[in-house]
Amino acid sequence: MKRVNQLRARVYDIINSRLNRFAKGPLRDFAKPGFLCFKLTERCNSRCVHCGIWHNTDSGRELSKDDWICIINNLRDWTGPANLVITGGEALLRPDALDLVRHACNVGMVVELLSNGIACDHRVCEQIVLSGVDRITFSLDGITPQTHASIRGIPDNFVCTLEAIENIDKHRKKYRSEIKILLKTVLMRENIHEVIAIGDWITSQGKAEWRIQPIEQNYGERDNPLWYKTSDLWITDLKAVTHLVSELKQRKKDGCPLQNDFQSLDYIASYFANPDTYMRAIQSHNLPGLDWTPPANFEVSAAGDVRFSFMLQPAGNLKDSSPKDIWNRRH
Numbered sequence: 001m002k003r004v005n006q007l008r009a010r011v012y013d014i015i016n017s018r019l020n021r022f023a024k025g026p027l028r029d030f031a032k033p034g035f036l037c038f039k040l041t042e043r044c045n046s047r048c049v050h051c052g053i054w055h056n057t058d059s060g061r062e063l064s065k066d067d068w069i070c071i072i073n074n075l076r077d078w079t080g081p082a083n084l085v086i087t088g089g090e091a092l093l094r095p096d097a098l099d100l101v102r103h104a105c106n107v108g109m110v111v112e113l114l115s116n117g118i119a120c121d122h123r124v125c126e127q128i129v130l131s132g133v134d135r136i137t138f139s140l141d142g143i144t145p146q147t148h149a150s151i152r153g154i155p156d157n158f159v160c161t162l163e164a165i166e167n168i169d170k171h172r173k174k175y176r177s178e179i180k181i182l183l184k185t186v187l188m189r190e191n192i193h194e195v196i197a198i199g200d201w202i203t204s205q206g207k208a209e210w211r212i213q214p215i216e217q218n219y220g221e222r223d224n225p226l227w228y229k230t231s232d233l234w235i236t237d238l239k240a241v242t243h244l245v246s247e248l249k250q251r252k253k254d255g256c257p258l259q260n261d262f263q264s265l266d267y268i269a270s271y272f273a274n275p276d277t278y279m280r281a282i283q284s285h286n287l288p289g290l291d292w293t294p295p296a297n298f299e300v301s302a303a304g305d306v307r308f309s310f311m312l313q314p315a316g317n318l319k320d321s322s323p324k325d326i327w328n329r330r331h
């Protein structure tokens with residue numbers, strides 16, 4: 001059944017990414033969201049230099065477990081099996097996070113859980129594997145404890161993440177689970193010197209895939225297209241970026257499990273050379289392609305607010321409207 005749901009989610013993605021991008025007039029009414037994402041909480045136990053979400057410690061406006069179950073059911077009834085990313089803040093700070101993951105999987109959604117790995121001890125990793133989640137993604141921003149800690153602000157984070165990868169791998173073997181592990185690296189000035197070593201390590205371990213995301217404006221801050229001009233994290237050494245991209249492309253040809261396609265890797269170099277042109281496409285995570293409109297995301301905040309793009313105000317709240325009604329407000 002899992003395979004069938006994954007296939008249906010893939011078809012959903014292909015159809016809706018095209019409808020959202022190209023359809024005009026009445027045909028556009030058939031389009032459903034291109035990217036479904038739940039931010040279960042804004043609370044976070046990381047202290048990242050590139051993210052401001054952790055400053056928000058307010059759990060007062062978080063939806064309850066029953067609210068989320070109702071949202072998952074309504075969404076599934078409307079979209080059918082589709083890919084869903086569950087994240088935060090740190091989603092695993094909610095004790096019911098894995099119940100929600102399990103429920104989403106049980107009703108046929110294809111789920112990716114995104115975590116910093118801090119709260120992923122042996123027992124939690126077993127629960128993650130048993131939840132039925134299709135992919136667990138851990139952030140990995142350095143290959144030395146020092147670099148990872150200087151970016152993520154937590155001294156033990158590196159060791160926790162490495163242990164979490166081991167534990168997931170052990171449990172997936174034990175339970176013959178097909179859960180995939182993805183490691184995600186945000187490329188910035190702080191870690192550019194270690195990125196190749198991260199990739200080589202991932203290749204040598206053979207346990208996980210890898211994705212690189214270039215640094216964007218700090219999450220959780222008010223949109224400012226010129227943020228990079230004053231950011232310490234922005235990479236100004238364009239030669240270093242060009243060299244890195246060519247090394248990454250070679251590594252990918254040689255078998256490094258890097259998910260970014262060749263064109264997206266070229267975009268990384270173009271982005272640092274021409275941020276004004278490439279900023280919005282990079283922020284929309286909608287590569288390859290410079291076109292970041294029309295907004296087609298369905299990002300649900302911890303309080304149930306729905307945004308179609310990081311830049312837009314919420315179009316509604318799922319506590320008082322159905323997903324379909326909110327989506328229809330996008331015209």
Ligand SMILES: C[S@@+](CC[C@H](N)C(=O)[O-])C[C@H]1O[C@@H](n2cnc3c(N)ncnc32)[C@H](O)[C@@H]1O
Nearest residue numbers: 050051088089090115116139215216217218219
């Ligand atoms: C907001 S975090 C939430 C998930 C989890 N707590 C974690 O730390 O991975 C989701 C992903 O966004 C990335 N991220 C945060 N701020 C970013 C920024 N300014 N630019 C690019 N990626 C960013 C994080 O590194 C992480 O991979």
